[in-house]
Amino acid sequence: xxxxxxxxxxxxxxxxxxxxxxxxxxxxxxxxxxxxxxxxxxxxxxxxxxxxxxxxxxxxxxxxxxxxxxxxxxxxxxxxxxxxxxxxxxxxxxxxxxxxxxxxxxxxxxxxxxxxxxxxxxxxxxxxxxxxxxxxxxxxxxxxxxxxxxxxxxxxxxxxxxxxxxxxxxxxxxxxxxxxxxxxxxxxxxxxxxxxxxxxxxxxxxxxxxxxxxxxxxxxxxxxxxxxxxxxxxxxxxxxxxxxxxxxxxxxxxxxxxxxxxxxxxxxxxxxxxxxxxxxxxxxxxxxxxxxxxxxxxxxxxxxxxxxxxxxxxxxxxxxxxxxxxxxxxxxxxxxxxxxx
Amino acid sequence: xxxxxxxxxxxxxxxxxxxxxxxxxxxxxxxxxxxxxxxxxxxxxxxxxxxxxxxxxxxxxxxxxxxxxxxxxxxxxxxxxxxxxxxxxxxxxxxxxxxxxxxxxxxxxxxxxxxxxxxxxxxxxxxxxxxxxxxxxxxxxxxxxxxxxxxxxxxxxxxxxxxxxxxxxxxxxxxxxxxxxxxxxxxxxxxxxxxxxxxxxxxxxxxxxxxxxxxxxxxxxxxxxxxxxxxxxxxxxxxxxxxxxxxxxxxxxxxxxxxxxxxxxxxxxxxxxxxxxxxxxxxxxxxxxxxxxxxxxxxxxxxxxxxxxxxxxxxxxxxxxxxxxxxxxxxxxxxxxxxxx
DNA sequence: TGTTAGCACTCACTTAAGAAGAGTGCTAAT
DNA sequence: ATTAGCACTCTTCTTAAGTGAGTGCTAACA
Numbered sequence: 110x111x112x113x114x115x116x117x118x119x120x121x122x123x124x125x126x127x128x129x130x131x132x133x134x135x136x137x138x139x140x141x142x143x144x145x146x147x148x149x150x151x152x153x154x155x156x157x158x159x160x161x162x163x164x165x166x167x168x169x170x171x172x173x174x175x176x177x178x179x180x181x182x183x184x185x186x187x188x189x190x191x192x193x194x195x196x197x198x199x200x201x202x203x204x205x206x207x208x209x210x211x212x213x214x215x216x217x218x219x220x221x222x223x224x225x226x227x228x229x230x231x232x233x234x235x236x237x238x239x240x241x242x243x244x245x246x247x248x249x250x251x252x253x254x255x256x257x258x259x260x261x262x263x264x265x266x267x268x269x270x271x272x273x274x275x276x277x278x279x280x281x282x283x284x285x286x287x288x289x290x291x292x293x294x295x296x297x298x299x300x301x302x303x304x305x306x307x308x309x310x311x312x313x314x315x316x317x318x319x320x321x322x323x324x325x326x327x328x329x330x331x332x333x334x335x336x337x338x339x340x341x342x343x344x345x346x347x348x349x350x351x352x353x354x355x356x357x358x359x360x361x362x363x364x365x366x367x368x369x370x371x372x373x374x375x376x377x378x379x380x381x382x383x384x385x386x387x388x389x390x391x392x393x394x395x396x397x398x399x400x401x402x403x404x405x406x407x408x409x410x411x412x413x414x415x416x417x418x419x420x421x422x423x424x425x426x427x428x429x430x431x432x433x434x435x436x437x438x439x440x441x442x443x444x445x446x447x448x449x450x
Numbered sequence: 451x452x453x454x455x456x457x458x459x460x461x462x463x464x465x466x467x468x469x470x471x472x473x474x475x476x477x478x479x480x481x482x483x484x485x486x487x488x489x490x491x492x493x494x495x496x497x498x499x500x501x502x503x504x505x506x507x508x509x510x511x512x513x514x515x516x517x518x519x520x521x522x523x524x525x526x527x528x529x530x531x532x533x534x535x536x537x538x539x540x541x542x543x544x545x546x547x548x549x550x551x552x553x554x555x556x557x558x559x560x561x562x563x564x565x566x567x568x569x570x571x572x573x574x575x576x577x578x579x580x581x582x583x584x585x586x587x588x589x590x591x592x593x594x595x596x597x598x599x600x601x602x603x604x605x606x607x608x609x610x611x612x613x614x615x616x617x618x619x620x621x622x623x624x625x626x627x628x629x630x631x632x633x634x635x636x637x638x639x640x641x642x643x644x645x646x647x648x649x650x651x652x653x654x655x656x657x658x659x660x661x662x663x664x665x666x667x668x669x670x671x672x673x674x675x676x677x678x679x680x681x682x683x684x685x686x687x688x689x690x691x692x693x694x695x696x697x698x699x700x701x702x703x704x705x706x707x708x709x710x711x712x713x714x715x716x717x718x719x720x721x722x723x724x725x726x727x728x729x730x731x732x733x734x735x736x737x738x739x740x741x742x743x744x745x746x747x748x749x750x751x752x753x754x755x756x757x758x759x760x761x762x763x764x765x766x767x768x769x770x771x772x773x774x775x776x777x778x779x780x781x782x783x784x785x786x787x788x789x790x791x
Numbered sequence: 792t793g794t795t796a797g798c799a800c801t802c803a804c805t806t807a808a809g810a811a812g813a814g815t816g817c818t819a820a821t
Numbered sequence: 822a823t824t825a826g827c828a829c830t831c832t833t834c835t836t837a838a839g840t841g842a843g844t845g846c847t848a849a850c851a
Contacts, residue, residue, distance in 0.1 A: 210612035267610040271551035349702040
């Protein structure tokens with residue numbers, strides 16, 4: 110158990126290091142407001158805190174730097190929520206000001222704004238399209254043997270894909286298929302679409318049109334490749350501003366990581382509500398060994414949800430980021446859900 | 451006018467420097483195949499070439515490096531086209547192998563392949579959607595006061611946007627509007643859509659439905675924000691592999707440039723057929739002062755065209771890149787055009 | 792007259808050594 | 822228990838010397 114004074118010292122060190130990125134020395138701490146004891150005393154406390162694993166030295170005679178355990182303790186016990194300014198609130202809410210209505214646009218803009226506000230990199234995961242429900246099917250013929258299938262979902266999202274038509278497929282055949290699809294599949298969530306199409310609707314189509322195996326496999330194909338939630342980045346290059354990434358190799362690894370969308374997905378905790386913080390090696394990724402990731406989630410209507418992440422150095426301004434993420438996720442949930450009515 | 455021997459020396463220097471990224475010395479040149487004269491002679495020639503502006507020294511007693519003018523001369527007069535291997539051809543053609551039919555997917559995949567083949571960064575500009583012609587309109591109501599408008603083009607491209615409905619707008623009203631739009635606007639290129647809608651179709655709609663000013667402005671809005679050709683990158687982080695970008699600041703500027711899609715558009719020459727090469731400061735951009743950009747264009751059917759660009763260090767392998775771009779642009783044109791039939 | 796060998800010279804790069812400064816740990820006094 | 826004092830450590834900056842690659846010039850050569 111830490112003494113009050115140790116808590117105070119730890120807090121000051123983390124706060125100061127977050128601001129300055131420089132190892133914090135005893136003399137510096139002693140000058141801080143609220144510190145009534147001498148550098149020598151502080152040195153003793155620091156030695157203890159180091160022994161307990163909360164602090165580290167960069168070399169034998171340097172000031173102290175928070176360890177991962179130190180940051181962990183800090184975010185778990187010392188983090189007082191920050192109040193965000195009205196300015197920041199306005200900026201976040203400006204996402205919705207000019208009646209953008211596509212969820213994708215909203216998310217994209219949110220990513221940009223968040224990175225500007227934090228000067229870290231933001232990653233937004235769009236809501237999972239799989240949970241949208243089919244609102245309308247249509248098929249538009251393009252050439253003699255190809256057509257584009259369009260699925261509009263209840264959220265106003267549009268999926269479309271070009272597919273091959275079987276030979277001698279007439280416009281009236283298409284109309285029949287579209288009618289069947291619209292009769293049978295409206296309200297079905299995209300995630301069940303493929304199964305439903307394959308095992309229920311296929312039989313109906315066959316019955317009405319004879320066997321059109323080609324068409325069916327094409328259609329099944331169309332529904333199969335639905336993308337999961339899309340990723341949007343804001344401020345990818347903000348990393349360059351952080352002194353800890355004054356190292357080509359670190360930046361490079363991060364940039365390469367961000368190009369691999371499948372890998373980056375794993376930074377989002379599954380089905381976790383609230384704010385999650387992962388520090389350094391907790392991210393289980395070499396490139397992010399000196400990074401912290403803070404995530405929050407928002408939801409659209411019922412069930413569908415997306416995530417927001419901020420990725421920055423372990424030395425990031427946790428207070429501020431947590432406050433901003435908290436507000437933004439709430440705002441997104443509110444606004445996006447309201448739009449559904 | 452350069453002597454034969456000067457040409458030979460210049461060629462060897464550029465070729466060697468492209469390979470090694472190291473300043474080339476006279477002794478090194480003398481050992482090259484086809485060189486029959488001594489280092490001393492070569493030194494004299496190099497001094498002349500430097501005086502003429504084709505070579506530079508990094509410092510007083512270093513080997514020579516091609517200047518921008520040197521590269522320019524090299525690509526204009528010394529560049530013998532390279533023959534690409536069947537392996538490379540296969541790789542490029544693999545874009546089309548698994549019956550991907552969306553142009554966007556094709557372009558995206560091409561960007562990746564091109565960056566893998568060259569180990570530089572590729573930028574592909576999708577064909578300008580503005581020239582696509584309307585194939586089908588539809589409007590799907592979402593809530594009482596919003597709907598999504600969908601435009602399918604002759605290329606199978608789908609544009610969609612959510613817009614507000616006027617109050618008390620019934621489904622049958624929507625059907626009427628859709629019918630009018632489909633009667634009047636099929637075949638119209640997207641670039642003229644807004645004008646046409648505003649000055650011709652608007653009147654018809656008013657006539658049939660009374661004044662629905664709100665709907666009209668919404669619809670005009672929908673057609674207005676059509677995006678221009680989209681950009682796709684491949685191998686954004688390949689820059690990190692080039693020794694000349696072992697400098698955090700240079701990489702940073704490039705990365706920042708690539709985030710700004712509007713700025714990056716300017717690297718594509720307008721309406722220029724064939725292969726274009728811009729070297730260093732010819733790019734008119736600080737971040738690309740040490741880069742060369744090679745562009746080619748492809749076309750889809752008649753009129754519509756997109757561009758391919760490779761961006762690498764001025765020291766890039768012009769021979770190889772030119773050959774690859776040439777082949778790929780041809781292949782894209784062929785395949786994408788064929789698909790339209 | 793064009794080509795080449797020889798040689799002094801330049802400059803980047805590396806290594807070593809010394810000086811300065813920040814900060815610690817320990818000891819002893821308060 | 823706290824603190825002043827001081828020796829010690831380790832980084833960083835500066836300076837100096839040594840090394841090597843490569844040039845430019847001069848003079849000899851074909």
